[in-house]
Amino acid sequence: MSRPWPDIPYEPWAETCAALHLMSQVVGKVRIAHTPWVNHSWHATLYVTPRGLTTGPIHHENGCLTLSFDLQDHLLVCENASGWRASTELGPTSISDFTAGVGRLVEGAGAVFDIHGAPNEIPDPVPFAEDHVQRPYDADAVERFHDALLQIDRVFSRFSTAFLGKTSPVHLFWGSFDLAVTRFSGQPAPEHPGGVPYLPDAVTREAYSHEVSSAGFWPGNGGAGEAMFYSYAYPVPEGFSAQTVEPDSARWDSELGEFVLPYEAVRTSEDPEATLLAFLQSTYTAASRCADWDAALNTSLQKPGIPRTV
Structure with missing residues (x-):
């Protein structure tokens, strides 16, 4: 029997959705910072996995890493080609703190963390490092x-x-x-x-x-x-x-x-x-x-x- 399609009314989780959106931008910008341009920005996207969303392999000057949202255990997981693996918890936080955590993971994996520091396609964007508002996480x-x-x-x-x-x-x-x-x-x-x-x-x-x-x-x-x-x-x-x-x-x-x-x-x-x-x-x-x-x-x-x- 196929799994039922879940009920996902927007309003109850709108603030969490907004936070997850911004988190995905921080992670996606790591991929775009290290990946040559592919037609129609296909080099920038995330992909659905059985546990969440992933960048797929990000090849950089010192090796290769992957950033993945584990939306079942609520972790952001970073892995590299040498077998190193680390994670940070997903939960109520500010985007500035989340961005700093992503930076630590990326640098721990051996890559440079240097991204475009502001959201795209969002009204009145606040730079990630300056967004100190505490966001909920449902x-x-x-x-x-x-x-x-x-x-x-x-x-x-x-x-x-x-x-x-x-x-x-x-x-x-x-x-x-x-x-x-x-x-x-x-x-x-x-x-x-x-x-x-x-x-x-x-x-x-x-x-x-x-x-x-x-x-x-x-x-x-x-x-x-x-x-x-x-x-x-x-x-x-x-x-x-x-x-x-x-x-x-x-x-x-x-x-x-x-x-x-x-x-x-x-x-x-x-x-x-x-x-x-x-x-x-x-x-x-x-x-x-x-x-x-x-x-x-x-x-x-x-x-x-x-x-x-x-």
Whole structure:
């Protein structure tokens, strides 16, 4: 029997979510400080693991390390290639203290801790070292959030198998704190106008250098107010907003310029995986049809252990 999708109402853990968001930025910036640029900022992201989130291997001048959020035992774990391992507890703290703790772990692993010291994509950002406000940490809510990420990662990964073109990994962007997966038509896109708050325009323009159909999940941050799935296209093709998508609880959000679907509508449906796949597939189909993508890029959902027929 598959595990039930957890209830993750945003408001009760909003402050914890905000703290975890900032913590993920500190950790993500360690990766970006040591990793050569990969297209669309894929070198900066975090990945879902059975226990939480990880940077994956970070290669640096003196070796290799990994930083991982263990959201079951509530630790930030640092490991290096020499077998050294250390951790710091996740709990109520200030972002300044958390940042100092990350610095000690990174330096203990043999790397230089020198990151861009302020948040991105957050209104009125306070430099990490100057953010002394004590933040709460609701461990139960964090565990349920991780359980949701595991379910969503599984469905997003399965959805990825039905496309033959360039596809991103399923990864968490710590700037906006969303789990996302993106498909590319292969065609260049018009230059993005930029203007994302506290994000260099050069980063945004490189991210949207080519046509995309992108889907993702927010836990409720960024003004959403509730856990939400989204799907958008860049550039927005003519007629996209008028397309009919599934399920019935999905809608076009004119302010965001994308389709949205409440997480709760997925969680409480008879078949959450099928409901989410219907949203992902129908919004992608709408985007690719309106933008006249090559239909040869599409294939069926694949199964474990069976090679795709060429």
